[in-house]
Amino acid sequence: MPTGDTHDYLRLFHTSDLHLGYGGESVSAAQSKLGQIVSAAIQAECIILIVAGDMFDNNRVSMDLVRSACDLLGGSRLHVIVLPGNHDCLVEDSVYRKIDLVDGSDLHILTEPDGERVFLNEEPVGVEIWGRPVIQHQASFHPVAGAPRRSPALISIGVAHGQFVNDQDEGHAWSGLASPILASEVAALDYDYLALGHWDHSANVSCGTTVAWYSGAPSQHFGCPSGLVVSVALGRTTIVQSCPLPAG
Numbered sequence: 212m213p214t215g216d217t218h219d220y221l222r223l224f225h226t227s228d229l230h231l232g233y234g235g236e237s238v239s240a241a242q243s244k245l246g247q248i249v250s251a252a253i254q255a256e257c258i259i260l261i262v263a264g265d266m267f268d269n270n271r272v273s274m275d276l277v278r279s280a281c282d283l284l285g286g287s288r289l290h291v292i293v294l295p296g297n298h299d300c301l302v303e304d305s306v307y308r309k310i311d312l313v314d315g316s317d318l319h320i321l322t323e324p325d326g327e328r329v330f331l332n333e334e335p336v337g338v339e340i341w342g343r344p345v346i347q348h349q350a351s352f353h354p355v356a357g358a359p360r361r362s363p364a365l366i367s368i369g370v371a372h373g374q375f376v377n378d379q380d381e382g383h384a385w386s387g388l389a390s391p392i393l394a395s396e397v398a399a400l401d402y403d404y405l406a407l408g409h410w411d412h413s414a415n416v417s418c419g420t421t422v423a424w425y426s427g428a429p430s431q432h433f434g435c436p437s438g439l440v441v442s443v444a445l446g447r448t449t450i451v452q453s454c455p456l457p458a459g
């Protein structure tokens with residue numbers, strides 16, 4: 212937790228792999244789960260919520276569930292960034308292609324196939340958030356390869372969904388893994404933070420100057436937190452803390 216000059220820090224909440232709609236989960240149960248995440252983010256004084264893939268369990272979940280989730284996020288007090296993962300990938304019949312976001316909603320779904328950037332004007336410094344959606348979860352898809360360079364004057368955040376591999380470890384066989392995120396690619400980003408999704412457990416996979424974490428899936432089953440609270444200030448150390456699941 213930063214002390215003294217907390218106003219210098221911008222705080223974001225990072226979660227992933229909610230798998231809303233799994234096993235026929237009802238609209239109200241999904242709403243409740245998502246509502247707990249939003250509440251945890253607001254309680255932790257975050258202004259940005261990032262869902263790093265697999266918010267929905269599959270592309271066949273009901274549109275009622277999808278609309279209610281998007282309404283909840285769009286109506287929260289947070290800037291919300293959602294990245295399609297492999298379960299809710301951006302194929303032709305993706306849930307993300309069927310929803311109409313309400314004008315003025317502060318929900319950003321990253322749907323540009325080669326990646327897109329969202330800019331937020333925040334005090335004390337602006338933020339750029341880049342991510343490339345999963346369309347085909349396959350070995351030739353490298354989620355962060357060739358990502359745009361950071362803007363030195365802004366806080367730079369990346370979002371990706373895939374399998375981290377340490378390609379600098381010669382003994383590690385990774386060819387053939389779907390959606391590989393290589394350590395060398397993470398280091399090359401030089402971003403302040405990379406929000407990752409796909410793993411059930413929370414993990415620090417920072418490389419070079421890029422602070423990179425998997426949030427883990429919010430689940431009592433895995434003993435995982437609801438997400439991570441990330442405090443970022445330009446030119447300063449990025450601070451990452453687990454945020455426990457809400458009680459109940």
Ligand SMILES: [Mn+2]
Nearest residue numbers: 265296297409
């Ligand atoms: Mn996944």
